Amino acid sequence: MTTSPEEAQVLEHGSHVTDAPVIDAEGHFHATDAPIDISGYALEDWFTFAVFWLLAFDVFYQFFTRYVLADSAAWTEEIARYLLIVVTFVGSAMAVRRNTHIHVEFVYRYLPAPVQRLVSTLVDIVRIALVGYCTWLGIELIPRMHNLQMTVVDFPVSIVYGFVTAGFALMTLRAVQVAVRHWRQGWSALERPGEAEA
Numbered sequence: 001m002t003t004s005p006e007e008a009q010v011l012e013h014g015s016h017v018t019d020a021p022v023i024d025a026e027g028h029f030h031a032t033d034a035p036i037d038i039s040g041y042a043l044e045d046w047f048t049f050a051v052f053w054l055l056a057f058d059v060f061y062q063f064f065t066r067y068v069l070a071d072s073a074a075w076t077e078e079i080a081r082y083l084l085i086v087v088t089f090v091g092s093a094m095a096v097r098r099n100t101h102i103h104v105e106f107v108y109r110y111l112p113a114p115v116q117r118l119v120s121t122l123v124d125i126v127r128i129a130l131v132g133y134c135t136w137l138g139i140e141l142i143p144r145m146h147n148l149q150m151t152v153v154d155f156p157v158s159i160v161y162g163f164v165t166a167g168f169a170l171m172t173l174r175a176v177q178v179a180v181r182h183w184r185q186g187w188s189a190l191e192r193p194g195e196a197e198a
Contacts, residue, residue, distance in 0.1 A: 044170055048091040055083040075152045082150075082160050089167030096131070096174040105193040113191075120188045124179035131171040138165030 023029055062076035095101045103123070108116050138161060146158040182188040189195070 044093040051086050078152045086163045089164045093170035093174050096171045099178050099189050108190055116191045120190045128175045131168050135168040135172050
């Protein structure tokens with residue numbers, strides 16, 4: 001298989017073009033992958049990833065015991081529910097950090113720029129207040145739930161509420177960081193949809 005010199009010299013990685021040929025003279029395909037960058041992941045990403053895999057193993061074990069062994073493990077249903085709660089609330093901190101929670105951008109198209117900035121700042125403040133208040137409620141609720149036991153497993157339900165509260169606390173921290181970032185750069189994704197934030 002032959003290629004033109006122009007075709008042989010084009011291999012794109014992101015925004016730059018290298019001189020490495022895609023197909024050599026013998027017709028072999030050559031491509032170099034972009035380096036893997038995991039620096040964008042934070043503690044909550046890795047923790048949520050680990051809990052997600054625990055959830056996957058739990059659900060697989062539940063499936064295996066129910067349909068293969070015909071003797072379902074009773075504890076798997078409840079543990080799966082609790083692990084899903086942990087994934088949801090700790091994983092929400094990822095969405096807050098990346099500012100990817102669902103939001104409405106349509107209204108901003110019809111507002112003048114100063115009003116957009118004001119409303120976007122109010123959104124940041126309300127978000128911080130909401131998740132901060134939920135954190136406080138969780139702290140108040142944990143001791144009250146310590147005497148209640150899980151249905152199948154002999155652990156207090158307060159453990160689950162602890163993870164929920166930790167998720168809200170992390171969301172509060174990330175919401176403050178996002179608000180500071182918006183204030184420093186002078187805009188948010190609400191004002192400029194589709195534009196990557198710093």
